[in-house]
Amino acid sequence: MNPSEVEALLEKAATQFMLGENAETISTLKLLSDAMLPAEATALAVELHQVALVRASVEWADEASRQRMERGLDRLRQMLGASEASSPAGNEPTAKVAVAATTSSALNQDPELVGDFILEAREHLQTVEAGLLVLEKEPANPETLNAVFRSFHTIKGLAGFLEFAKIQALAHEVETILDLARTGQLVMTPNLIDLTLESSDFVGKEVERIETMLHGQNPGQELDPEALLVRVRAVIAGDHSAPAPKVEEPKLSAAIPLEPVREATVPEVIVETPVPKVVEEVTAAAPGEPSDVKNKKAVATDTHAIRVDTAKLDYLLNMVGEMVIAESMVRLDPELSGTKNTRLQRNLNQLRRVTEEVQKVAMATRLIPVGTLFQRVNRLVRDTSRKAGKMAEVELVGEDTQLDKTIIEELTDPIMHMVRNSIDHGIEAPADRVKAGKPQSGRVQLKAYRQADHIQIEIVDDGRGLNKEKILAKARERGLIGEAVHLTDSEIFQLIFEPGFSTAEKVTDISGRGVGMDVVKKQIQKLRGKIDIQSTPGAGTTFFLKLPLTLAIVEGLVVGVGRERYILPIFSVHEMFRPAEGQVSTVQGRGEMVMVRNQLLPLIRLYRSLGVRPRNEDASQSLLIVAETEGKRFVLMVDEFIGKQEVVIKSLGSSLKNTTGIAGGAILGDGRVGLILDLEAIYTERGLKAQIIKESLLTAC
Amino acid sequence: MSTAALAAPTRTKEERSGKYLAFHLGPEEFGIQVLKVREIMGIQEITAVPHTPPHTKGVINLRGKVIPVVDLRLKFGMPEAEYSQRTCIIVTEVEGDGGAMMIGAVVDGVSEVLNLSPADIEDTPDFRGEVATTGLLGMAKVKGKVKILLDIDHVMTHQDLKDLGQILS
Numbered sequence: 110m111n112p113s114e115v116e117a118l119l120e121k122a123a124t125q126f127m128l129g130e131n132a133e134t135i136s137t138l139k140l141l142s143d144a145m146l147p148a149e150a151t152a153l154a155v156e157l158h159q160v161a162l163v164r165a166s167v168e169w170a171d172e173a174s175r176q177r178m179e180r181g182l183d184r185l186r187q188m189l190g191a192s193e194a195s196s197p198a199g200n201e202p203t204a205k206v207a208v209a210a211t212t213s214s215a216l217n218q219d220p221e222l223v224g225d226f227i228l229e230a231r232e233h234l235q236t237v238e239a240g241l242l243v244l245e246k247e248p249a250n251p252e253t254l255n256a257v258f259r260s261f262h263t264i265k266g267l268a269g270f271l272e273f274a275k276i277q278a279l280a281h282e283v284e285t286i287l288d289l290a291r292t293g294q295l296v297m298t299p300n301l302i303d304l305t306l307e308s309s310d311f312v313g314k315e316v317e318r319i320e321t322m323l324h325g326q327n328p329g330q331e332l333d334p335e336a337l338l339v340r341v342r343a344v345i346a347g348d349h350s351a352p353a354p355k356v357e358e359p360k361l362s363a364a365i366p367l368e369p370v371r372e373a374t375v376p377e378v379i380v381e382t383p384v385p386k387v388v389e390e391v392t393a394a395a396p397g398e399p400s401d402v403k404n405k406k407a408v409a410t411d412t413h414a415i416r417v418d419t420a421k422l423d424y425l426l427n428m429v430g431e432m433v434i435a436e437s438m439v440r441l442d443p444e445l446s447g448t449k450n451t452r453l454q455r456n457l458n459q460l461r462r463v464t465e466e467v468q469k470v471a472m473a474t475r476l477i478p479v480g481t482l483f484q485r486v487n488r489l490v491r492d493t494s495r496k497a498g499k500m501a502e503v504e505l506v507g508e509d510t511q512l513d514k515t516i517i518e519e520l521t522d523p524i525m526h527m528v529r530n531s532i533d534h535g536i537e538a539p540a541d542r543v544k545a546g547k548p549q550s551g552r553v554q555l556k557a558y559r560q561a562d563h564i565q566i567e568i569v570d571d572g573r574g575l576n577k578e579k580i581l582a583k584a585r586e587r588g589l590i591g592e593a594v595h596l597t598d599s600e601i602f603q604l605i606f607e608p609g610f611s612t613a614e615k616v617t618d619i620s621g622r623g624v625g626m627d628v629v630k631k632q633i634q635k636l637r638g639k640i641d642i643q644s645t646p647g648a649g650t651t652f653f654l655k656l657p658l659t660l661a662i663v664e665g666l667v668v669g670v671g672r673e674r675y676i677l678p679i680f681s682v683h684e685m686f687r688p689a690e691g692q693v694s695t696v697q698g699r700g701e702m703v704m705v706r707n708q709l710l711p712l713i714r715l716y717r718s719l720g721v722r723p724r725n726e727d728a729s730q731s732l733l734i735v736a737e738t739e740g741k742r743f744v745l746m747v748d749e750f751i752g753k754q755e756v757v758i759k760s761l762g763s764s765l766k767n768t769t770g771i772a773g774g775a776i777l778g779d780g781r782v783g784l785i786l787d788l789e790a791i792y793t794e795r796g797l798k799a800q801i802i803k804e805s806l807l808t809a810c
Numbered sequence: 811m812s813t814a815a816l817a818a819p820t821r822t823k824e825e826r827s828g829k830y831l832a833f834h835l836g837p838e839e840f841g842i843q844v845l846k847v848r849e850i851m852g853i854q855e856i857t858a859v860p861h862t863p864p865h866t867k868g869v870i871n872l873r874g875k876v877i878p879v880v881d882l883r884l885k886f887g888m889p890e891a892e893y894s895q896r897t898c899i900i901v902t903e904v905e906g907d908g909g910a911m912m913i914g915a916v917v918d919g920v921s922e923v924l925n926l927s928p929a930d931i932e933d934t935p936d937f938r939g940e941v942a943t944t945g946l947l948g949m950a951k952v953k954g955k956v957k958i959l960l961d962i963d964h965v966m967t968h969q970d971l972k973d974l975g976q977i978l979s
Contacts, residue, residue: 427874719860763908774876
């Protein structure tokens with residue numbers, strides 16, 4: 110903690126104590142005593158913490174504790190003021206030591222700086238990757254060249270500052286290549302782009318190693334940039350003797366262990382690029398000065414965003430949630446809600462509007478554009494299509510669509526998997542495509558857009574489409590469906606989400622290794638999303654993903670059972686009603702059933718599943734709710750319906766998080782905690798419960 | 811001395827000395843290390859969680875965070891008591907398997923903060939194996955009264971402490 114933060118805490122404690130906010134004072138002082146202050150100050154902070162504790166619990170302590178606290182805080186201020194004054198002199202020698210230190214000691218000394226470096230380097234690597242993929246199509250795009258150059262330059266600078274020598278050396282050499290390309294002395298051939306991509310991969314891996322070291326773990330084997338360095342230097346050296354690709358190409362292809370497919374595709378692309386012309390264009394378009402102006406602009410826009418610790422954000426969200434609750438409690442207070450004072454009413458309304466706005470903005474802080482995820486698809490399509498000997502282009506739509514950061518992170522693997530599948534199974538080989546009358550190069554499209562309170566993501570390919578017969582045959586072979594069963598198209602397509610299902614005839618390097626679509630489906634469901642498929646033979650396949658905007662909030666139905674309130678996620682509720690006479694019946698061997706729209710559904714008495722005393726046990730006096738999870742429908746019996754509310758899902762903590770039937774907690778409108786039900790578990794547990802009760806009754810007899 | 815070693819195997823008296831928050835359950839006085847205490851709050855409505863042991867009273871909202879609350883009387887196998895004005899929830903921060911976590915402890919009331927010197931602390935007496943003493947740091951004699959010093963990390967993260975109640979009878 111830095112001195113200004115400590116000072117702020119100190120002032121906060123003083124104010125809180127003065128205002129008599131005992132609980133708050135105690136926690137602030139606890140923070141202070143944990144803040145790694147000089148020993149003497151820590152001792153004092155601990156003492157003050159105790160003073161606050163006593164005052165919170167013992168009435169008579171008030172006057173004495175106030176004096177003690179005032180004197181203590183004053184002394185603490187003096188102490189810290191003094192230590193601050195002495196610190197600058199003490200800092201200088203350590204700075205000198207740091208210069209001489211090795212990589213690992215930089216890690217120890219400044220973990221925060223290194224953490225920033227990791228974040229920043231990753232962002233730049235993303236820019237680099239995206240940029241290089243653009244350069245593959247337009248090798249002389251000056252803006253992109255500049256952007257990639259700048260990113261490597263920044264990485265080099267930061268790595269140099271923190272003494273990550275390998276990254277620095279490699280970034281330096283790559284920067285030279287890019288500089289040559291920027292000034293038109295070199296053309297970014299596919300080979301050069303490969304080399305630059307490999308370099309950025311190397312930096313990425315090295316950053317990963319640094320991260321593991323930062324967390325105090327063993328990063329594994331060291332990486333050696335030497336081979337890459339040699340190749341990069343060769344390009345730079347080659348360039349001075351002769352311009353453009355002729356010289357470097359043989360050298361490179363000798364150095365890179367190219368796969369046959371690659372060799373076949375690479376010359377093709379080169380033919381498409383009119384090399385000499387590009388060189389001319391570049392020299393004409395980039396005289397040097399304007400690019401610097403752009404450089405500055407880019408830096409300026411960067412400052413509009415700052416990095417915030419997610420823990421801080423979560424805390425902010427918690428506090429905003431509390432504020433909303435406090436606001437509604439004030440507004441709904443009988444003394445205020447019945448007021449005739451129009452000014453007060455107006456002010457209360459204003460307060461409500463502002464609170465709502467604050468809540469909305471706070472919630473939005475967790476949302477990030479889906480573009481970061483889509484960018485990675487670019488690279489993936491490039492690499493997999495090359496490996497599979499296919500040609501494919503990517504089209505991204507709606508990259509600005511915002512989605513919760515956690516969802517985007519959890520979505521990465523499934524989407525990568527589906528795109529890989531699209532290329533490996535969907536897109537045909539170029540020759541086959543031409544035969545089928547399609548363009549030689551396949552197309553994979555990623556679309557994201559908002560639809561009401563959901564985000565829809567589509568993964569579209571124009572490949573051969575899913576083969577219904579093959580899927581059916583495979584499903585029969587595996588015994589997933591009977592011989593005579595008739596299924597609709599969409600039901601057939603859903604079969605590919607069954608565990609261990611793969612129609613790939615041969616296991617390739619890319620897919621068919623068992624990590625199947627079932628994992629994808631599970632992951633999507635975990636995110637409370639849905640996945641659907643549409644496919645037309647010969648024309649392609651589309652995967653539709655429907656996802657919630659954020660995982661943090663769920664729209665809930667608040668119901669009462671006995672004296673407790675529970676929250677049901679609204680997406681699993683179909684309808685609710687008061688039963689008519691005779692609608693509930695007991696079926697021999699299957700327990701209680703309810704007839705709903707000509708369908709007999711099992712009845713679960715929620716009070717029984719949860720072990721709560723209900724207000725009444727008569728089903729006809731209760732409220733019945735038709736719910737559905739994982740395709741199973743059932744009816745829940747509760748005492749009353751209280752309301753509909755959007756709630757922020759909170760964990761119950763490590764000791765309670767595995768409680769059967771409970772998915773989490775949420776703060777309700779009155780500040781109390783409500784439990785969010787895990788309907789899936791309640792459904793699967795229902796039989797067991799009845800069984801146990803029966804058995805215990807039997808043994809009691 | 812061997813039994814004392816069993817009761818608190820790794821802690822010397824010096825390590826156990828320091829500030830303790832004193833609270834009571836019925837007639838008995840207890841102490842927990844002040845450094846483990848986050849805050850003290852009055853009793854409030856607790857949301858019961860199904861399928862949990864009786865001593866887990868449920869969860870409360872601690873400024874936007876949901877934390878579990880344990881009734882120490884029930885945890886120690888003592889008779890349940892009505893909650894009153896003096897009933898408190900001591901919010902503790904304990905080390906569990908999954909790192910630090912906050913747990914509230916319902917007690918009959920808090921009394922004071924004690925500053926215990928090594929000389930004030932005695933090892934847990936030998937109960938001849940009839941009583942589990944692992945949740946205890948030791949005993950303190952203050953102004954002629956015995957206070958039981960709890961190892962709150964252990965108390966909050968272990969299930970079976972019913973026997974502790976027997977020490978009290």
